[in-house]
Amino acid sequence: MSAPVHTACRPSRLLLHACCGPCLIEPLEALRAEASYVTIAFANSNIHPAEEYERRRDTLQAYAAEVGVAVVELAYDPAEWAAVASPVAGEREARCRACYGLRLGQAAGYAAAHGYDAIATTLTVSPYQDPVAIAQEGERAARKAGLRYLHRDFRECYPEAVRRSREAGMYRQNYCGCVLSDVEAQRQRAERKAARRTALPR
Numbered sequence: 532m533s534a535p536v537h538t539a540c541r542p543s544r545l546l547l548h549a550c551c552g553p554c555l556i557e558p559l560e561a562l563r564a565e566a567s568y569v570t571i572a573f574a575n576s577n578i579h580p581a582e583e584y585e586r587r588r589d590t591l592q593a594y595a596a597e598v599g600v601a602v603v604e605l606a607y608d609p610a611e612w613a614a615v616a617s618p619v620a621g622e623r624e625a626r627c628r629a630c631y632g633l634r635l636g637q638a639a640g641y642a643a644a645h646g647y648d649a650i651a652t653t654l655t656v657s658p659y660q661d662p663v664a665i666a667q668e669g670e671r672a673a674r675k676a677g678l679r680y681l682h683r684d685f686r687e688c689y690p691e692a693v694r695r696s697r698e699a700g701m702y703r704q705n706y707c708g709c710v711l712s713d714v715e716a717q718r719q720r721a722e723r724k725a726a727r728r729t730a731l732p733r
């Protein structure tokens with residue numbers, strides 16, 4: 532997972548941006564061992580529709596309460612997400628980068644205003660995300676706010692995150708978050724179903 536951190540480099544107050552409950556489990560455990568104090572930030576204006584946003588937020592909050600960590604919910608503003616993502620809606624890489632930048636920027640702004648000295652994110656748990664773009668956007672957001680960005684690549688935690696969240700009966704979404712990712716995921720599922728049908732012996 533992450534490289535060992537020297538005590539002198541440890542953040543004392545860390546704001547951990549989290550996208551959902553399942554992706555929170557492993558990073559939270561790892562980062563609680565690194566930082567003296569960790570708070571979770573739910574900053575996800577990308578999630579569509581609002582009912583889905585609430586379901587992911589409630590799942591995350593329930594888990595955080597179980598393990599005794601505070602959650603701050605930052606403003607949910609789908610119009611702000613659309614303003615940054617719509618101009619690049621058709622280019623997945625650019626769209627996701629803009630989406631990471633918005634969410635991590637929001638978390639960094641909150642962290643700087645409330646006495647945190649570093650931010651991190653759970654986004655790198657998912658093998659479907661771009662860890663390089665996440666690191667670059669995290670660094671950029673943290674630098675702008677005068678903070679440190681703790682880059683951790685959590686992709687190898689993904690199977691364990693899936694196992695533990697299933698075992699806990701947690702809600703697990705089947706698309707990344709935005710309306711475009713919902714459409715893309717539905718199309719991919721339909722394609723896989725059609726391919727399986729074609730492969731069946733006749």
Ligand code: SF4
Pocket residue numbers: 577578616626627628630631707708709710711712
């Ligand atoms: S696919 Fe996911 S990361 Fe990319 S823009 Fe949509 S919600 Fe954001």
